[in-house]
Amino acid sequence: MRLRSFLCATTVCVAVAGYAELGEAQENTADSMAVLKKKVEDQSLLLQNQARELELQRRELDEQRRQLQEILRQQAEGKPPTPSQPQKATAETAPAPTPTPSRASADASEPPADAATRPKEKENRPEQQIAIISDQGGVLTPKGTITIEPTLSASHSSSNRFFFQGVEIVDAVLIGTIEATEARTNIITPQIALRYGLTRRLEISAKVPFVVSSNRVESTIISEQPDTVGKPSYLQNLSGRSLGDIEFGMQYQFNSGRDGWPFIVGNLRAKSTTGRGPFSVSRDHIGLETQLPTGSGFWSVEPSVTMILQSDPAVLFTNLSYIWNMQKDVGFTLGGTHIGKVDPGDVISGSVGIGFALNDKLSMSFGYQHNYIFGTKSRINELPIRSHDFQVGSLLFGVSLAVAPATSVSLSVAVGVTEESPDIEVTLRVPFSFSLGN
Incomplete structure (x- = not known):
């Protein structure tokens, strides 16, 4: 239990x-x-x-x-980019991560001018344009926009030549005539240039220069000959001041420069004879010039092609041109000498350079330009005469500063590296643009 x-x-x-x-x-x-x-x-x-x-x-x-x-x-239509208003984030919308924007390509006319180059919107102002120092075309002026470019150019040339006519007995012992010639030439050229964009790829341009030039030639003759002992030095001072040769032309941009291709711009310019030519200047009673010419006296046509390659932050540019100087019968007679047809030598010109932006306002350029000039063909007293060919080479340096959204100041310097080149040429440009509302 x-x-x-x-x-x-x-x-x-x-x-x-x-x-x-x-x-x-x-x-x-x-x-x-x-x-x-x-x-x-x-x-x-x-x-x-x-x-x-x-x-x-x-x-x-x-x-x-x-x-x-x-x-x-x-950009493809040649219009300046329009800034867009950013979206505002509200309390209910979380901000999305924003990708870092890349630099816009250079869309400068000049060139790629300027031109070359002729060849780039932050806080409602255009991207800094990299100026191309040589005046050879560039990426074109936008449609309906006109660019006015006041320019002041100054150049200086000098030459020292030593001539001896006689017999050299032993080293450093000369019997004959010795002539030393020193020449100095200064040219100041204020000019105004206009460019207008007809379409997004075609623009027309014109340039009106005024030339002020001076030339000083001093020759000293040293001789032991009785008829030249004590002969004074020869001094000549000449000047010229008048309208220069007016130029006009057009530029066409063949492509948009996308997919790694350079901008390719075709240029066509013509130079008139509005300046005072060498056969139109006044002379004294023995036929010597009393003033300097301010123009060539011959019409010329210059086709060229400019290529501008954007390689951020730099711009590479090159230009190749051919200047055809048209011949004419000048019908000039001096004393017993008659000058008939004159065919100025044509010119083959090429340049290459690089420009790069230091910041959104300041840019610099470096380059080299070389001209091969064929000799002039003339008929003097019905006899054909041809001068020698020669070459002109210059090193180019430039700087450009954007002072306003549509205005910049550019300074370029060309330093001669061949005997026939000007010693130095300095050019100041102040281009500014505005739209005509088209």
Whole structure:
């Protein structure tokens, strides 16, 4: 009986303990499910927020892509980029990461001018344009825009020549005539140039110069001959001041310069005879000039091609041209000498250089230009005469400073490296542009 009571009591205790453990397990499972449910709800909310942010970023990326395409289209049409208003972030929109913009390519006329080069919008002002120092064309003036370019150029040339006519007995002992000639020439040329964009790829241009020149030639004759002893030095001072040869032309841009291609610009210029030519200057009673010419006296046509390659932050430019000087019958008679047809020598010219931006306002350029000039053919007293060919080479240096969104100041220096080149030529340009509303 006691054994039965003990077994019953034991069975009841085990059953109670089992029910207690089962209740505790059920309670722990309910807590775990509540925690897991809370985590699932939190993760779902986080995914919804991330999906919302991704959608906003996708919209902003689409808007930036649209703005970039619009800027590229405007550049291809030769228009200045229009700044777009950035989207404002609200409290409900998280700001999307903005990619770093790359520099715009140089869209400077000049060139790539200027020109070459003829050849680049921040806070509502155009990207800094890299000036091409040589006046050889460049990326063109936008359609409906006119550019006015006042220019002041000054050059200096000098030569020292030593002539000896006689017999050399021994070294440093000369019997005959020695003549030493020293010449100095200075030319100042203020001019005004105009360029107008007819279309996004075609512009017309004109240039009106005024030439002020002076020349001083001094010759000293040293001789032991009786008829020349004591002969004084020869001194000649000449000057000229009048309108120069007016130029006009057109430039056409063949391509848009995309996909790594350089800008290719064709140029065609013509130079008139508005200046005073060498056969039109006044002379004294023995036929010597009393004033200097301010023009060539011959029409000329110059076709050329300019290539400008953007390699950020630099611009590479090159130009090749041919100047055809037209012959004419000058019908000039001096004493017993008659000069008939004169065919000035044509010119093959080439240049190459590099320009690079130091910042968004200041740029520099370096280059070299070389001209091969063929000799002049003349008929004097019906006899054909041809002068010698010669070459003119110059090192080019330039700097340009943007002082306003549509105005810059450019200074270039050309230093002669051949005997026939001017010693130095300095040119100051202040181009400014404005739209005519087309």
